[in-house]
Amino acid sequence: MPPVPLARHLLRAKDLIDTRYGDPLDVAALARAAHLSPAHFSRQFGRTFGEAPHRYLLTRRMERAAALLRTTDRSVAEICWDVGLRSVGSFTTSFGRTYAMTPTAYRAAHPPAARLARVPSCVARAHSRPRSSTFREDSAPRAG
């Protein structure tokens, strides 16, 4: 049986980042998942996946935070916690380095699609109105 490639062990840490970035993960925990010492792990992870593990973890957290800013109305502090960070100050700093603006400015710059077109609110409401299951059922053509 061929020996297990080092990358296969590193992949466990990458999977952990991809699925558990909302947890308070750190490099020590990631290194344990790959069964390597933290220093060896960080070096090899960077060689294999092109980015140091703490950078990759932060990238995934920022990507998720940006999506939550665009698609939800959760507060910046809540989103900070959602993506596994515990300090709003360092979250805002990291976000600014990634997207060159504050989380609040990013949200304002990416309004939901509905706000891009100036549809009068009475028209928007009419088009998002739920359809009654009995709507015109007495006048619908008979099946068959």
Added chain:
Amino acid sequence: MISKISHVNVWVDDQDEALAFYRDKLGLEVREDVTMPEMGNFRWLSVGPVGQPDVAFVLMTVPGPPVFEPETAEQVKALLAKGAMGALFVTTDDAQATYEELKSRGVEFTSEPTRMPYGIDAPFRDPFGNEFRMVQELDENND
């Protein structure tokens, strides 16, 4: 007109280990296991789900020369170990029960069953790095 998908190639590092995983842990049935001495002991090994006889995974070791020159073979093996070969999608009737059953046999899940817009998704990997998305599809009308 193409009528059916019959076989899908899955790269593995070792066919005996692959058999132990795909048959004994995932519970797939062996469809073909043929070694051909006249072809340098090339082994055609295929497995598939019980109840779906017309499609199978071919568990293929990465060939060396003359099929792949050594550099190409090493690149494919490296991509496999890095999880870069792309995912295989399978379904289950009960994601939670199958997750627990396979996990008890040592299958390495990357996440617990998670509700997604398309169903309940329980992702795992084979020993070599291949990603599987095991999904319990949800009937939207019964949600």
